[in-house]
Amino acid sequence: xxxxxxxxxxxxxxxxxxxxxxxxxxxxxxxxxxxxxxxxxxxxxxxxxxxxxxxxxxxxxxxxxxxxxxxxxxxxxxxxxxxxxxxxxxxxxxxxxxxxxxxxxxxxxxxxxxxxxxxxxxxxxxxxxxxxxxxxxxxxxxxxxxxxxxxxxxxxxxxxxxxxxxxxxxxxxxxxxxxxxxxxxxxxxxxxxxxxxxxxxxxxxxxxxxxxxxxxxxxxxxxxxxxxxxxxxxxxxxxxxxxxxxxxxxxxxxxxxxxxxxxxxxxxxxxxxxxxxxxxxxxxxxxxxxxxxxxxxxxxxxxxxxxxxxxxxxxxxxxxxxxxxxxxxxxxxxxxxxxxxxxxxxxxxxxxxxxxxxxxxxxxxxxxxxxxxxxxxxxxxxxxxxxxxxxxxxxxxxxxxxxxxxxxxxxxxxxxxxxxxxxxxxxxxxxxxxxxxxxxxxxxxxxxxxxxxxxxxxxxxxxxxxxxxxxxxxxxxxxxxxxxxxxxxxxxxxxxxxxxxxxxxxxxxxxxxxxx
Numbered sequence: 001x002x003x004x005x006x007x008x009x010x011x012x013x014x015x016x017x018x019x020x021x022x023x024x025x026x027x028x029x030x031x032x033x034x035x036x037x038x039x040x041x042x043x044x045x046x047x048x049x050x051x052x053x054x055x056x057x058x059x060x061x062x063x064x065x066x067x068x069x070x071x072x073x074x075x076x077x078x079x080x081x082x083x084x085x086x087x088x089x090x091x092x093x094x095x096x097x098x099x100x101x102x103x104x105x106x107x108x109x110x111x112x113x114x115x116x117x118x119x120x121x122x123x124x125x126x127x128x129x130x131x132x133x134x135x136x137x138x139x140x141x142x143x144x145x146x147x148x149x150x151x152x153x154x155x156x157x158x159x160x161x162x163x164x165x166x167x168x169x170x171x172x173x174x175x176x177x178x179x180x181x182x183x184x185x186x187x188x189x190x191x192x193x194x195x196x197x198x199x200x201x202x203x204x205x206x207x208x209x210x211x212x213x214x215x216x217x218x219x220x221x222x223x224x225x226x227x228x229x230x231x232x233x234x235x236x237x238x239x240x241x242x243x244x245x246x247x248x249x250x251x252x253x254x255x256x257x258x259x260x261x262x263x264x265x266x267x268x269x270x271x272x273x274x275x276x277x278x279x280x281x282x283x284x285x286x287x288x289x290x291x292x293x294x295x296x297x298x299x300x301x302x303x304x305x306x307x308x309x310x311x312x313x314x315x316x317x318x319x320x321x322x323x324x325x326x327x328x329x330x331x332x333x334x335x336x337x338x339x340x341x342x343x344x345x346x347x348x349x350x351x352x353x354x355x356x357x358x359x360x361x362x363x364x365x366x367x368x369x370x371x372x373x374x375x376x377x378x379x380x381x382x383x384x385x386x387x388x389x390x391x392x393x394x395x396x397x398x399x400x401x402x403x404x405x406x407x408x409x410x411x412x413x414x415x416x417x418x419x420x421x422x423x424x425x426x427x428x429x430x431x432x433x434x435x436x437x438x439x440x441x442x443x444x445x446x447x448x449x450x451x452x453x454x455x456x457x458x459x460x461x462x463x464x465x466x467x468x469x470x471x472x473x474x475x476x477x478x479x480x481x482x483x484x485x486x487x488x489x490x491x492x493x494x495x496x497x498x499x500x501x502x503x504x505x506x507x508x509x510x511x512x513x514x515x516x
Contacts, residue, residue, distance in 0.1 A: 033400040036071040036080060044228060046073030053496050056383035056412040059083065063413055069397050075227030079406045080396075083413040085420065088444040090396045091388070091407060092452035100124035100453045103226075103389040103406045109218050112248040118309040120316060120386065124453065130300055135310060136457050138288045139192070145460045149359050151191045156468050157356060159184050160476055167477075167510040174482050177330055178505040181323040181469070186212075186315075188465055193314045194258055195284035208254055214247045215312070216320050220498030255308040262286045285314065314458075321381040322462045324501050326469060328379035329372060331506055332427045333474070334481055335490045339429060340474065343371055347475040348513075357471045359464065368471055370432040372463070373439070376415075376448040378427060381499050383412035385450050411447050420445045439463060480509040 039062060041047050050072070052058035059081050063070060068084030082091055091099050101123045102110075110121035119135060122128050138144065159180060166175045186209060190197045198205035221240055225232030235241045266287070283291075289307045296302040333340040346367040351357050362368070388407045393400065401407075418424045421431070437443045439459050441451025449456040456462075481490055493503040 034398060036069045036399040036401070037066040038071040038073075039066060041073050044075065046075050046077075046227075048074055048227070054494060054500075055408075056410055056500070059384075059408075059410050060413040060416070063410065069399055071399075071401075074406075075224075076229075077227045077406060078402065078404075079408060080401055081408050081410060082396075083410045084417070085414060085444045087397055088409050088411075088414060088447060088451070091409060092441070092444070092447070092450070092455070095394050095396065096452040097124075098391050098394050099388045099407060101389045101391050102454075103387050109215070109244055112244050113215060113218070113251060114312055115305040115309040117306045118313045119457075120313055123389075124391075127301070131306065131310060132457060134289075134292060135313070138292075139285050139314065140458050140461050142460060145464055146359075148188075148192050149464075152188055152465055152468050153356065153358065155184055155188050155191070156472050158187075159469060160356075160472055163473065163477060163510050164512065167512070173509070174507040175510045176505050177508055178323075178327050178502065181326040181330075182209075182319070184469060185319045185323040185326075185465060189315055189318045191284070193285040193311060195262070195286065204254070207250070211247055211251050211254070212315055212319065214243065215251075215316055216497060216499055218244055218247065219316075220496070251312065252308065255311060258311075259286060259290070259304065259307060262290060266290065286311065317456060317458050318461060320499050320501075322465055324381040324499050325372075325376060325379075325462075325466055327502055327506050328381075329375040329466075329470060330473075330479070330508070331490065331492060331502060332375055332378070333371070334479060334508060335492070336427050339371065339427065340479070343367055344474050344478075344513075347471050351471075351475050357468070357475055359468060362467050362471060365467075365471060366433060367429065368467060370429040372466060372470065373432045373437065373446070374427060374429040376439075377421070377446060378415065378425075379500070380411050380415060380448040381501075382448075383410070383415075383500055385409040385411055385447070386454070386498075388454065409447075409450075414445055414447070417445075476513060477510045478513055480511070482507050482509060 039047055039050065042049060050058060050062065051074075060083065062072075063081060063083035068082065068087045070081050070083075072079045072081060082088055102121055110116050110118070114121055116122065117127070117131070119128065119132050122131075162180055162183075163175055166180075167173050187197045198208045218240070223240065224234045262284075286307070289310060293302050293304075293307065333343065346365055347357065350361050350364050354361075385408070388409075390401060390403050390405050390407065392403045395401070414420065416424045437446050439446075439449055441447045441449060441455050444451065447455075449459050449462075491502070491504055495501045495503040
């Protein structure tokens with residue numbers, strides 16, 4: 001009887017051996033995967049100690065040592081850093097779809113502040129495609145961007161008046177250009193998206209601007225619990241969870257008031273029998289979103305939270321980054337008076353004494369566009385492009401990268417790579433004059449707005465504000481460094497965050513040009 005009981009076991013021995021050798025082979029093949037080179041890591045924290053205050057700077061020398069694709073570990077999370085054109089091309093073009101997800105580590109602010117329904121933080125899928133299409137067609141398309149030209153020109157004219165007033169008290173009065181650029185971009189986006197300005201002088205305006213600043217701070221905050229899960233409680237100790245909750249609640253209240261004001265306005269227009277055509281010309285982005293909601297079919301969830309999330313996207317992507325870009329461009333112009341003079345000559349020559357430069361004039365200003373590109377190369381507002389996460393295993397540049405790995409593309413390293421750019425650390429706009437390199441991410445050595453499916457869809461929206469403001473201020477004013485500071489000593493210290501601003505506000509002496 002005992003012998004019979006053992007018979008099945010012996011009969012299954014060949015199968016057991018087959019399974020054993022198969023598992024052994026699979027285990028061996030797994031260990032033989034060609035992983036990207038990786039710096040030594042510490043227990044628990046992995047390579048977190050090597051990030052520093054400015055990760056885009058700290059990662060560049062590591063990439064020079066370990067290669068354009070390297071594998072780091074943030075706690076227990078594998079993170080691939082891409083620091084070359086070839087790596088960026090494979091990630092954002094060859095395997096773009098595989099790399100189109102966002103990391104779950106961004107879910108805290110994404111869920112509480114952006115309702116988990118926005119474009120920036122939401123993972124790739126049908127919902128994301130739908131809401132991106134809505135934003136592009138109704139706010140960010142070439143036709144729509146042009147239709148907002150009057151708003152940009154009016155707000156730029158107000159900027160010029162502010163600079164004149166600030167500089168008129170005495171010849172040595174300093175103008176806070178950082179503050180003025182921030183107000184400009186905020187006012188433009190407010191008028192286009194919300195239909196009115198929420199200026200710094202009003203209580204609601206100050207509060208809204210403060211909340212948008214909090215979003216930028218929270219988005220750039222390092223969440224330890226995302227990488228070392230058992231340290232999740234540190235977010236509570238540091239107050240991050242409480243701040244996310246507070247900001248989310250206050251923003252929700254503000255946006256509810258904005259939306260209800262638009263609903264009430266629409267009801268009054270309908271009851272008053274106003275012209276439909278006139279109402280359309282006065283539509284802002286909130287009006288458009290409410291209209292889409294009423295026409296929405298059952299197969300796509302487009303609710304009040306979606307509207308609020310898309311409103312926040314427009315501010316998060318269209319205010320701080322654009323004002324930061326203007327701030328760095330003016331900083332470099334102050335550091336390079338010859339470039340400033342060359343730019344003024346071009347702008348004033350094309351303007352020919354016109355009271356204001358219009359957007360039609362901008363197409364002729366090739367040096368202006370070169371100055372902007374060179375500034376974005378050296379000072380991209382978001383130097384580490386917003387993280388991506390793999391949806392499946394893939395090979396990049398011959399290396400095996402596993403599904404779930406987080407990916408960071410270090411455009412700062414690419415933009416300053418001496419193998420790609422002659423005298424890479426120098427501010428030389430001339431390098432772009434005879435080069436067919438645009439801002440759309442077609443050339444992967446120049447991707448300040450990203451590329452592929454997750455590239456920024458608001459390039460035209462941002463550059464329209466950027467170019468018009470820069471052209472007008474350099475045509476109207478001569479600028480000088482404060483207190484006789486030598487150009488080479490001009491401060492370019494960075495402040496940490498997801499958007500890399502100047503640490504200290506940009507102050508300059510502004511004198512109206514003699515042509516005025």
